[in-house]
Each structure stands twice: as structure tokens, then as C-alpha cells.
Amino acid sequence: xxxxxxxxxxxxxxxxxxxxxxxxxxxxxxxxxxxxxxxxxxxxxxxxxxxxxxxxxxxxxxxxxxxxxxxxxxxxxxxxxxxxxxxxxxxxxxxxxxxxxxxxxxxxxxxxxxxxxxxxxxxxxxxxxxxxxxxxxxxxxxxxxxxxxxxxxxxxxxxxxxxxxxxxxxxxxxxxxxxxxxxxxxxxxxxxxxxxxxxxxxxxxxxxxxxxxxxxxxxxxxxxxxxxxxxxxxxxxxxxxxxxxxxxxxxxxxxxxxxxxxxxxxxxxxxxxxxxxxxxxxxxxxxxxxxxxxxxxxxxxxxxxx
Amino acid sequence: xxxxxxxxxxxxxxxxxxxxxxxxxxxxxxxxxxxxxxxxxxxxxxxxxxxxxxxxxxxxxxxxxxxxxxxxxxxxxxxxxxxxxxxxxxxxxxxxxxxxxxxxxxxxxxxxxxxxxxxxxxxxxxxxxxxxxxxxxxxxxxxxxxxxxxxxxxxxxxxxxxxxxxxxxxxxxxxxxxxxxxxxxxxxxxxxxxxxxxxxxxxxxxxxxxxxxxxxxxxxxxxxxxxxxxxxxxxxxxxxxxxxxxxxxxxxxxxxxxxxxxxxxxxxxxxxxxxxxxxxxxxxxxxxxxxxxxxxxxxxxxxxxx
DNA sequence: CGTGCCAGGTGCCAT
DNA sequence: ATGGCACTTGGCACG
Numbered sequence: 001x002x003x004x005x006x007x008x009x010x011x012x013x014x015x016x017x018x019x020x021x022x023x024x025x026x027x028x029x030x031x032x033x034x035x036x037x038x039x040x041x042x043x044x045x046x047x048x049x050x051x052x053x054x055x056x057x058x059x060x061x062x063x064x065x066x067x068x069x070x071x072x073x074x075x076x077x078x079x080x081x082x083x084x085x086x087x088x089x090x091x092x093x094x095x096x097x098x099x100x101x102x103x104x105x106x107x108x109x110x111x112x113x114x115x116x117x118x119x120x121x122x123x124x125x126x127x128x129x130x131x132x133x134x135x136x137x138x139x140x141x142x143x144x145x146x147x148x149x150x151x152x153x154x155x156x157x158x159x160x161x162x163x164x165x166x167x168x169x170x171x172x173x174x175x176x177x178x179x180x181x182x183x184x185x186x187x188x189x190x191x192x193x194x195x196x197x198x199x200x201x202x203x204x205x206x207x208x209x210x211x212x213x214x215x216x217x218x219x220x221x222x223x224x225x226x227x228x229x230x231x232x233x234x235x236x237x238x239x240x241x242x243x244x245x246x247x248x249x250x251x252x253x254x255x256x257x258x259x260x261x262x263x264x265x266x267x268x269x270x271x272x273x274x275x276x277x278x279x280x281x282x283x284x285x286x287x288x289x290x291x292x293x294x295x296x297x298x299x300x301x302x303x304x305x306x
Numbered sequence: 307x308x309x310x311x312x313x314x315x316x317x318x319x320x321x322x323x324x325x326x327x328x329x330x331x332x333x334x335x336x337x338x339x340x341x342x343x344x345x346x347x348x349x350x351x352x353x354x355x356x357x358x359x360x361x362x363x364x365x366x367x368x369x370x371x372x373x374x375x376x377x378x379x380x381x382x383x384x385x386x387x388x389x390x391x392x393x394x395x396x397x398x399x400x401x402x403x404x405x406x407x408x409x410x411x412x413x414x415x416x417x418x419x420x421x422x423x424x425x426x427x428x429x430x431x432x433x434x435x436x437x438x439x440x441x442x443x444x445x446x447x448x449x450x451x452x453x454x455x456x457x458x459x460x461x462x463x464x465x466x467x468x469x470x471x472x473x474x475x476x477x478x479x480x481x482x483x484x485x486x487x488x489x490x491x492x493x494x495x496x497x498x499x500x501x502x503x504x505x506x507x508x509x510x511x512x513x514x515x516x517x518x519x520x521x522x523x524x525x526x527x528x529x530x531x532x533x534x535x536x537x538x539x540x541x542x543x544x545x546x547x548x549x550x551x552x553x554x555x556x557x558x559x560x561x562x563x564x565x566x567x568x569x570x571x572x573x574x575x576x577x578x579x580x581x582x583x584x585x586x587x588x589x590x591x592x593x594x595x596x597x598x599x600x601x602x603x604x605x606x607x608x609x610x611x612x
Numbered sequence: 613c614g615t616g617c618c619a620g621g622t623g624c625c626a627t
Numbered sequence: 628a629t630g631g632c633a634c635t636t637g638g639c640a641c642g
Contacts, residue, residue: 049403050384050465052360074419076382076405078356078469088635089482089588094475097355099382099407105420113380113471114411116429117622123422123637145613148635158355159467163384165419169400176395177618201640207616227618231630232512236542264629282395394620423637429622451628454620483633509626513631533633537615543632569615 050163058137061157065130065139068102068162075102080156083110083120087148093119100139100152102128104164108141108150122150175282177227180258183285184211184223190288191256191278195221204244207237210258220247221254227282231263239273356469364443367463371436371445374408374468381408386462389416389426393454399425406445406458408434410470414447414456428456481588483533486564489591490517490529492598497562497584501527510550513543526553527560533588537569545579 053064061077068075077100083093093110098119101109108122126141137154181200188195194216202209211223222245224230224238238255247253255274260281262270270277359370367383374381383406389399399416404425407415414428432447443460487506494501500522508515517529528551530536530544544561553559561580566587568576576583 050360052358052465054356054358074405076384078382078467078471082475085635090480091478091635092480093477096473096475097471098473099380099471101405101417103417103420107420107422109417109422111407111409111415112473114409114413114430115623116413116415116427117636119477121422121635123635124420146635150635158469159358161384161465161467163464165384165403165405167402167404167418169388169402171399171425172397173620174396174398176620203641236546240542391620397620421637423621427620429620452620479635482635507626514626535614539616571615 050161053160054158056157056160058132058135058154058157061137061154061160062130062132064160064162065128065137069128069130071162071164072104073162073164074104076100076159076161077102077154077157078159079152079154080158081110081152081154084151084153085120085148086151087143088146091120095155097158102139102141106141110150110152120150122148126150175227175286177225179289180225180227180280180282180285181210183280183288184225184258187288188213190280190284191221191223191258204241207241209241209245215254217251218248219252219254220245221256223256223258225280226257226259228259229261229263229266230257230259230277231266232269234259235266235269235273235275238275356467359466360464362463362466364438364441364460364463367443367460367466368436368438370466370468371434371443375434375436377468377470378410379468379470380410382406382465382467383408383460383463384465385458385460386464387416387458387460390457390459391426391454392457393449394452397426401461403464408445408447412447416456416458426456428454432456481533481592483531485595486531486533486586486588486591487516489586489594490531490564493594494519496586496590496594497527497529497564510547512546512550515547515551521560523557524554525558525560526551527562529562529564531586532563532565534565535567535569536563536565536583537572538575540565541572541575541579541581544581 051064053060056064065075078097079100080095080097081100082095083091083098085091096112099109099111101111103124105124106122106126106128107124108120108126109118110120112119122141122143126143129138129140129142131138135155137157139152139154141150141152143149184190185197185200188197191213192215196214197211198214199212200210202212209222210225211221213221213223215221222238222241224234224241226234234257238257242253242255245253254276256276256278257270258278258280260279262277267277357370359366362370371381384403385406386401386403387406388401389397389404391397402418405415405417407417409430411430412428412432412434413430414426414432415424416426418425428447428449432449435444435446435448437444441461443463445458445460447456449455490496491503491506494503497519498521502520503517504520505518506516508518515528516531517527519527519529521527528544528547530540530547532540540563544563548559548561551559560582562582562584563576564584564586566585568583573583
């Protein structure tokens with residue numbers, strides 16, 4: 001067993017099927033360091049999954065960072081640092097402890113103790129650099145277009161972990177505005193019986209009409225879909241489209257807003273402008289898509305082909 | 307020294323001024339566990355900063371999570387998990403390895419190996435729960451309003467770190483749209499000589515006019531500021547305001563868009579609608595504010611007081 | 613590449 | 628709480 005108080009753990013690293021512990025002697029007279037190799041205990045534990053260093057020196061951290069960048073591993077750091085951003089605008093953040101994440105696709109997150117949003121970040125596609133400079137570790141993330149750079153100057157590293165996340169799973173988000181559109185496409189009578197879809201995402205001067213259709217009497221139906229309660233922006237958007245559309249001769253133009261509800265003051269305006277409102281929520285749209293699970297593929301393929 | 311191959315490190319914990327290493331014997335016949343207490347090496351290293359567990363059992367992870375929640379510590383996990391979200395909409399994410407962050411203010415981030423954005427998250431103000439259930443660790447983050455819940459089911463925990471981030475530093479972001487507004491307020495001749503500011507963030511029916519002023523001939527100037535190239539949305543916004551404003555008798559209404567540039571098709575529309583365009587970028591605005599560093603305080607105070 | 617639009621947008625501040 | 632709006636918005640689709 002370890003002679004108590006004589007050795008201190010410098011850091012612990014998982015490597016292959018071994019756990020490596022790096023120890024320092026405490027005695028100042030005979031300072032020496034040792035690596036100890038220990039076999040991993042559990043078979044269910046992928047011991048090479050996470051490489052962890054507790055309170056590494058900045059030189060060690062730098063070396064590990066370079067290795068991680070080359071191996072395209074994700075890096076998580078808990079460090080005392082200051083952060084500087086320069087690009088589309090610029091920002092400065094004084095010294096303090098933060099959680100820093102560098103991902104394999106070249107994005108960066110700098111998180112403080114609070115808030116959902118990172119205080120500083122860089123989107124995917126950055127080039128990472130690490131260097132030790134005047135007793136600090138300087139990590140840079142440079143994004144080529146638009147040119148912007150994030151500089152993290154670390155004085156003190158508390159934790160450095162690097163690893164590769166194995167993650168092939170699919171992510172599915174239920175019920176988006178696009179789902180509402182698809183629900184109407186596969187089942188137009190959600191709006192009214194006899195509706196014939198003519199087009200969707202139809203380009204008109206100011207933008208794109210969500211759905212463009214004909215009712216059973218040949219009137220042109222223009223549908224604007226909102227997943228949230230529809231307010232003035234939706235009304236304005238729809239009315240802009242109307243200016244650039246006209247019905248068949250002798251027919252009417254029927255603007256319809258499809259949304260779970262109308263925003264507070266919107267009802268009178270909608271009425272005044274001759275816009276119809278059809279209630280449809282995400283839930284219902286999801287159910288419709290579910291029930292058409294097999295057939296909607298065909299329908300959408302048909303639309304895409306046309 | 308440690309007899310090689312006889313002991314394996316289960317996890318390492320920083321606690322007070324000691325580093326605690328938990329060891330298992332490898333020999334199956336005489337399986338036993340030991341805690342070893344080692345004094346921390348470096349004085350500059352706040353050894354109680356980060357508590358780390360490499361590959362803890364789910365029960366241990368649960369206990370540590372509960373402690374961290376109670377102590378309002380930040381938690382970082384690398385774990386194999388599946389994630390379920392239900393609330394404003396819903397989502398499902400199958401099994402895979404992810405980085406999970408729980409912050410002291412009750413927000414959650416679930417990050418995959420790529421992408422700037424978290425695949426799942428929860429904003430601040432959530433209540434955290436942890437329980438071990440049928441061989442899995444279930445962590446829930448529930449947000450009361452709007453009611454939504456995030457459920458993380460972990461099968462395998464690779465790393466669990468908990469800590470409190472000491473971070474009092476100020477964050478300053480340079481050159482925002484607000485800075486452009488302030489630059490014009492302290493130096494109205496950025497727009498044109500003789501301009502007199504009357505009001506800003508003036509409420510009109512559809513929203514707020516950025517800056518409301520009079521030119522030297524008494525015409526009413528209505529300014530809409532954009533920090534990015536101004537497109538049709540900016541034009542629409544400004545033209546909406548115009549409908550609800552009128553100049554002094556015998557004077558004109560002069561709508562002006564202030565932006566670094568005009569979006570491609572916007573120029574003819576701006577011309578046709580009688581909107582003026584004045585080029586101003588974030589850079590220039592920042593310089594102006596810099597040069598007025600001392601005096602702008604007074605000016606802004608004046609505005610705030612009025 | 614720019615332009616337009618959606619997002620479980622988030623965040624800030626107003627009524 | 629709801630509304631209006633900026634944000635280093637990010638992200639996707641499309642000319």
C-alpha cells in the first residue's frame with residue numbers, strides 16, 4: 001500500500017486498458033516523480049473513453065491540447081481565464097473561472113457559472129491553436145469566414161478532460177411549423193373540404209407563400225402557417241403576399257392564417273382585412289402526420305418531383 | 307510504492323486540502339477497497355475546486371449529483387444516455403455519448419460531439435431531480451413556466467465533475483446596434499449637420515422609432531438603425547412607423563435608414579419610397595463613442611433625465 | 613457567397 | 628405574463 005503522506009497524485013490518465021497515475025514525492029529533499037500503471041478494473045468501463053487531468057501544469061495542458069486537436073477529440077476544461085473576442089464585433093471578459101468546451105468540428109463554448117447561453121463562443125469550422133506564453137496558456141480559435149478570433153488566456157487549469165463521443169443516435173423533434181405544413185399537404189381537408197393544393201413555398205415578390213391552393217369553387221387560397229399564436233407580423237406577411245397575387249378571372253383571393261390561435265389584438269384586424277383564420281396546433285398536425293406515416297412519404301415525393 | 311498490478315484506481319476526489327484516491331484490489335479472491343488520503347501538492351492549486359469521478363457507478367453518481375444540487379454546484383458529465391424533451395414541443399434522442407452540463411441557476415445543456423448548439427437544453431430556473439431506476443440513472447430538469455421537462459436516462463457514466471465557478475469579472479461587448487444609436491445621440495452630425503435629436507425609442511403604434519429628430523429646416527427625421535446590411539424587413543419596419551407619424555405643418559417627413567450598407571435589391575425600393583440611406587458601421591460608431599468617452603456620459607445622462 | 617425565414621430560439625426591457 | 632426587438636443570433640434552403 002502507498003506510504004501515507006509521502007506521495008501526492010499529480011494527475012490520472014486513462015490510456016488503453018491501463019489507468020496511469022502520476023505521483024510526486026512530497027519530500028522536497030528528494031523530489032521525484034513516478035508513473036504507475038494499473039489495469040482497468042471493470043470490463044464495462046471503456047477506460048480509454050475519457051482522459052482526465054486534475055490541475056495540470058499549463059505545459060502539460062498545452063501538450064494534451066495539441067494531442068487532442070490532432071486526434072479531433074472533444075476537450076472540456078475548467079480554468080481560470082480571461083477571454084477576448086474580435087470579429088463581427090468585439091468583446092472582453094476579465095479573469096474568472098469558466099467551463100470551456102472545444103468540439104471536434106471546431107466550435108468553442110465558454111460558459112460561466114450561470115445562464116443557458118455561453119458568454120463567449122465560436123461556431124463550427126474554427127482552427128484551434130494552443131501555446132504557452134509568459135506563464136499563461138493561450139488558446140485561440142480562429143474562424144476564417146467571417147474572420148473572427150476568440151482568445152482564451154488561462155492562468156490556472158483546474159480540470160482538463162479529452163475524449164471522443166460515440167454517438168450515432170437520431171434526433172427527432174416533433175411538431176414544427178414544417179410539420180404543420182406537411183400535415184396540410186397530406187390532408188388538405190384540415191383546412192376545408194375540397195381544397196386542392198397547387199404549390200407550396202411559392203415564390204412571390206416579398207418572400208414565399210407557405211401554401212398556395214384552390215378551393216372547390218376555384219378561388220385562390222393563400223395560406224400562411226404559424227406554429228405560435230399569429231400576431232401582426234403574420235398578418236403583415238400575408239397581406240404583402242396578397243399584393244403580388246391575383247385570383248383566376250371572376251374568382252376571389254382567400255387569405256387564410258393557420259395557427260393554434262390568434263394573438264390578442266389580431267382578431268379585429270384579421271376580420272377587417274378579410275383574412276380567414278383556421279385553428280391548427282402542433283399536436284393535431286403531429287397526429288395527422290402520424291396517421292399518414294406511410295402515405296405522406298409518397299405525397300411529399302410527388303410534390304418534390306413536380 | 308504501489309505493488310504493480312495489484313490495485314486499480316476506481317476514482318479520484320479532491321476534498322479539502324487532500325486528494326483522495328479510491329483503490330480496488332484486482333485479486334478476485336480477496337476483493338477489497340481502500341481510500342488513500344494524500345496531501346495536495348501545490349499551494350496555487352485550490353484542491354477543492356473540482357471534484358472528479360472517473361467512471362463512477364450510477365449509485366455513486368446519483369449521490370454526488372444530489373450533493374451538488376444541494377450545494378448549488380455546477381455539474382459536468384460525460385455519459386452514455388438518451389434524452390427526452392417534452393414541453394413547447396417534444397423531442398427524442400436515442401442512446402449515445404454526450405456532454406451534459408447542469409448549472410447552479412438551474413439550466414441544462416446536452417451537447418453532442420459536434421455543433422455549436424446543444425441538442426437538448428433547458429433554460430435557467432429548472433428544478434433538478436436525480437434517481438436510480440432499474441439500473442439507470444434518471445436526471446430530470448423541470449421548468450415550471452412554461453411547463454416543460456427534460457429527462458436524461460444514463461446507462462453509463464464516464465466522467466462526473468462538480469465544482470463552483472468563482473467568476474466576478476465584467477463582460478463587455480463592443481459595437482452593438484445600441485452603440486450606433488448612442489453614437490448618433492452624442493454626435494448627430496454623423497447623419498447631417500444641424501440635426502437636432504428630439505427623442506429616441508419613441509413609441510408609435512407598431513413599435514419603437516430608433517431616433518426621432520428635426521433637421522435644420524424643421525423637417526421631421528425618423529431614423530431606423532441596423533447594424534447589418536439593411537434589407538426589406540428594415541424598410542417595412544420604417545415605412546410602418548411613417549404611417550403613424552406626421553411632420554410639422556408645411557414640413558416634410560424624412561425617413562432615414564442608418565446601416566453599414568443596403569441589401570442587394572433594397573436600393574431601388576428605398577429610392578422609390580423616398581427613404582434616405584446614411585452609411586454608418588459599428589466600427590465608426592465605436593470610434594465616435596471612444597472620442598466622446600468623457601462627454602457622452604453627460605449627454606446620455608441628460609437624455610435619461612429628460 | 614448574400615438574402616430570407618424559422619427556432620423548443622434566448623435575453624432584455626417595456627406596459 | 629405579453630409584446631416588441633436585438634443577437635457575435637445559429638441554422639437551412641435557395642438564387
